[in-house]
Amino acid sequence: MTWTAVRAGQVLTFKPNSISIPVDDVVFTSKNDISLMVLEVIVHEIKPGSITELENSFNYLEFQPENFTQSDIEGDVEIKFSIEKSWVDENAKDKNSVYLYKYFGDTWNRLETGLINESEEKYTYKATTAFFSYYAIAADEKPEEQAEDEPEAADNGEGEEITFNKIIEPIVEKISEFRWWIVGAGMIVFVILLLVFHNPHKHVDKK
Known part of the structure; x- marks a missing residue:
């Protein structure tokens, strides 16, 4: 997505142009006057490049900013994303254990993430970050079901x-x-x- 003649203090909203991207929107504020700003989001089903794999991940997201840096952003960046309930029910501990992770310093860092809405088929979450990088949507794993041991019949001397x-x-x-x-x-x-x-x-x- 491209913005032109951006003014300092202007709130910018990125919306993907493909339904294959689980990101609903990205909202941030420009700190400076910038003539041209470009932001692209690429979805990876498997980990891209040489970054470390994240366990129990839904997919990986690569944010590519052009013609602006972290110093051009005022405050935090809000990222909203949605994933299918079927994936959450099958893979996550519960619907509140889904998080957005940011790859920084050669490791995955969990971002503050909250469930903000749900539809018949999807859950929607919001996370905040300082700037753009590689991200991953992942969840705490569903615990294995432990079958209860059947109690032994008591010997009552019958x-x-x-x-x-x-x-x-x-x-x-x-x-x-x-x-x-x-x-x-x-x-x-x-x-x-x-x-x-x-x-x-x-x-x-x-x-």
């Missing part, structure tokens, strides 16, 4: 209770039916002694 009931229930029924209190008591004592002293393993004599 097996022993069933075995004991099988032995006692016939005796209790016999006592209740015929009221043979003495006989019933004797049978219970007999069963208890049998369970305590009976050894289920046969003794084998050594030859």
Whole structure:
């Protein structure tokens, strides 16, 4: 995009001429009178040149200013960009974990970025920077889903209770039916002694 006869204090707005560029607009203020200013934005699906790759990035943006420098800009530059909700849902921790990064000093620096709007298909964000460089839209990665371990079944001794009931229930029924209190008591004592002293393993004599 080209501006001519720019005056000091004039607010300039860049709007891309292609829908393939995720940038909605770039707004900055000229500090000086400049006869001609040019700004182009190039989208890279993979990292351009020798810059470092940024993990979990949506794409890379290359801002190319011509005939003006950082000293010609008053204050910060505002960059608005939009990305598809489908990408955010699939790759980002959440919709508030998407950021614009600036490549400076051989490293990626996260810029202050905020969600300002959303449509049916896209989220729109705004970030601020001091000047133009390489940028990347990226997000905090979605955490891996951790399956909860199934709790182990507690051993409540139901097996022993069933075995004991099988032995006692016939005796209790016999006592209740015929009221043979003495006989019933004797049978219970007999069963208890049998369970305590009976050894289920046969003794084998050594030859």
